[in-house]
Amino acid sequence: DIQMTQSPSSLSASVGDRVTITCRASQVISNDVAWYQQKPGKVPKLLIYAASTLQSGAPSRFGGSGSGTDFTLTISSLQPEDVATYYCQKYYSAPLTFGGGTKVEIK
């Protein structure tokens, strides 16, 4: 099975900072990666699919990039409402694996 290794597991940054989260697949998976945001006590919400396509309604400060095995979620200017755990997920083939998550906090 293809594994998704997400890093870092947590980070603390200041409001306005640029934040980068990475996900590495153990095999090539084209661009079949999605990113989700889960705020505390809430349902995961789709942010990015096909590695770089912004889901309708997601703020434009979120961006995704990558193809093959290495993928990145970037928050261009961190806002207080971005405090959440972020998950990558691959759908190239079953099992549809999630990364371990990155908890983002405000410094």
Added chain:
Amino acid sequence: QVQLQESGPGLVKPSETLSLSCNVSGGSITSYSWSWIRQPPGRGLEWIGYIYYNGSPNYNPSLKSRVSMSVDTSKNQFSLKLNSVSAADTAVYYCARSPRYCSGGSSCRPLHFDSWGPGTLVTVSS
């Protein structure tokens, strides 16, 4: 706009079977793939399996021996059964929808999860 809603017992005894349903409203169940995903308290997301209304389900190998999923098109809902549960199966269980990508013939696969139910906490305890 599609809405998903999980339903089922919130408490299941060890060794028994966990049974959940997901009701789909605002859209047809025949146009997408449907998944179950769970999240143990304080932990990450785990995909359980997906099903299409007229195709074979696909299960996470780690749960395959204990899981079954089915679709009831007349009720526009799909279901999950997980047998021989233990405390390790205590989690919030989500149902979710995926668009499908079909490449030639009948080869189709689910894509990202674009709609989720609110989730239901299932506790395994005697």
